[in-house]
Amino acid sequence: MDFLNTLTDNTELFRKGFLGTLALTGSSALIALVLGTLMAAFRVSPVPVLRWIGTTWVTILRNTPLTLLFFASVFAVPKLGLNQLTYFVLAMATLGFYTSAFVCEVVRSGINTVPIGQAEAARSLGLTFSQTLRTVILPQAGRTVIGPIGSVLIALTKNSAIAGGFNVVELFSTQKTLTENANPLFAVFFWIALGYLLITLVLSGIFRGLENRLAVAR
Amino acid sequence: MSATVLFDTPGPKARARSKAYTGITGLALAALLGWIGYRFWVTGQFDASMWARFEYTDVQWAIVQGLLTTLKVFAIAGAASLVLGAVLAVGRLSDHAPVRWVSAVIVEFFRAMPLVIMIYALYRWQFTDRPMWALVIGLTLYNGSVQAEVIRAGINAVPRGQAEAAYALGLRKSQVMRVVLVPQAVRSMLPTIISQLVVTLKDTSLGYVITYEELLYVGNQIAATTNTPNGFPYVQVMMVIAPIYIAMCLLLSWAARAIERRGGRTTSTGAALAGAGMAAGD
Incomplete structure (x- = not known):
């Protein structure tokens, strides 16, 4: 009974935490998808400087601990006088930037699966680089990487927990508050785990559905 | 498809355009860097008092200890x-x-949980006085589960004839696994295994959340205990700590890539299957 009481006595905290995780994951996913695709475009572009920016962005972000990034954005960035940003905005940007590096690599691998003939045909029709990429390559690449993008977003959901250690209200911060208020440890862990499982299972379901609908037969 | 298929060999016009883009991007980058430098300047980050702490040997030792x-x-x-x-x-x-069944449940459960949730629960449960073990056990359970999937994919990618030949020689099941399959699987999966080790290294910084004195936590302590007229030197600590982390991870990542290039043994399907964790940013 204790088990259920932990949930029913603290519904408000759990609700806030769950919604916090949803909001954080959703908003940073949006940043990651847009920025990641842009960086992938940079990495295959004809301009060397842009390629360099894309490569550097990915290399640095993939080799930096996310906790360190959070630490830097929460403690160091406000020291530069940017102290009007809320913890949520900082966490959203941190997660979005970090994840964009992984989105970039996934999209780039998708670009590599598009048959060479597609790009050659596009070029021989006289399309420019950005037209080739926008109208021919990316639509096809996007369809082949739906599965991997799903994995990236599931990892993002799990990574968003770290934000709870940096003053953002989400499921991990709920776990901390409840555990520190002497609620049964395993009951709290169970309900928090269930919350994350719910999000990741729904995400993987959505992406499996998308994959089936949009898959290209080759 | 290589990148060069996406665009023609640049002619004079394209070269000019490329130069223009390079110029614009360079200017934008310079403006960004300049703005950051300006923010540093107006908030007094270049002030000697912010950096003086790093000249003390006790602080230097603390960083080495943290590392x-x-x-x-x-x-x-x-x-x-x-x-x-x-x-x-x-x-x-x-x-x-x-x-x-049991192995599958363990692997799937620990892969699906956010690591920090698990480490924190372990910390509060049994390891409040020994946060190191909360961190180590959490990291081991999570990364072990991911490594299990990597090695499994590697074992499945070993050609069937290998196991058949081993059985034909009269080896027992455990011998076939131990002597024939696992060594080949580990070898072919080495780049992916090392990539996952990079993830393990990165995640050690979660010790910060449970107040364990690893590098990031030590950095925090240095910054929080240095009160200067310009505030606490968090920016400076970041500029010291971050390169250490990035250098360590880059070294490991490069080792993984070097082995991948040299070995040529990685089966592409196996690597694609198993590399999903690292590629996904777990």
């Missing part, structure tokens, strides 16, 4: 996760359904 602690946790958790991974991988391929 060694991080490396210690990484060594224990990395080794333990490889052992656990091998055990779970073999377990998932066992002929006995209960063993298979």
Whole structure:
């Protein structure tokens, strides 16, 4: 009974935490998808400087601990006088930037699966680089990487927990508050785990559905 | 498809355009860097008092200690996760359904949980006085589960003839696994295994959340205990700590890539299957 009481006595905290995780994951996913695709475009572009920016962005972000990034954005960035940003905005940007590096690599691998003939045909029709990429390559690449993008977003959901250690209200911060208020440890862990499982299972379901609908037969 | 297929060999017009874009991007980058430098300047980050603390040997030693602690946790958790991974991988391929089932549940559960949730629960449960073990056990369970999937994919990618030949020679099931399949699987999966070790190394910084004195936590302490007229030197600590982390991870990543290039043994399907964790940013 204790088990259920932990949930029913603290519904408000759990609700806030769950919604916090949803909001954080959703908003940073949006940043990651847009920025990641842009960086992938940079990495295959004809301009060397842009390629360099894309490569550097990915290399640095993939080799930096996310906790360190959070630490830097929460403690160091406000020291530069940017102290009007809320913890949520900082966490959203941190997660979005970090994840964009992984989105970039996934999209780039998708670009590599598009048959060479597609790009050659596009070029021989006289399309420019950005037209080739926008109208021919990316639509096809996007369809082949739906599965991997799903994995990236599931990892993002799990990574968003770290934000709870940096003053953002989400499921991990709920776990901390409840555990520190002497609620049964395993009951709290169970309900928090269930919350994350719910999000990741729904995400993987959505992406499996998308994959089936949009898959290209080759 | 290589990148060069996406655009023609640049002619004079394209070269000019490319130069223009390079100029614009360079200006934008310079403006960004200049703005950051300006923010540094107006908030007094270049002030000597902000940096003086790093000249003291006790602070330098604290950083070295933090680095060694991080490396210690990484060594224990990395080794333990490889052992656990091998055990779970073999377990998932066992002929006995209960063993298979238990291994699968362990692997799927620990892969699905956010690591920090688990480490914190362990910390509050049994390891409040010994946060290192909360961190090590959490890292081992999570990364071990991921390594299990990597090694399993590697075992499945070993050509069937290998196992058949081993059985034909009269080896027992456990011998076939131990002597023939696992060594080949580990070898072919080495780049992916090392990539996952990079993830393990990165995640040691979660020790910060449970107040364990690894590198990031030490950095925080240095910044929080240095009160200067310009505030606490968090920016400076970041500029010292971050390169250390990035350098360590880059070294490991490069090792993985070097082995991948040299070995040429990685089966592309296996690597694609198993590399999903690292590629996804777990």
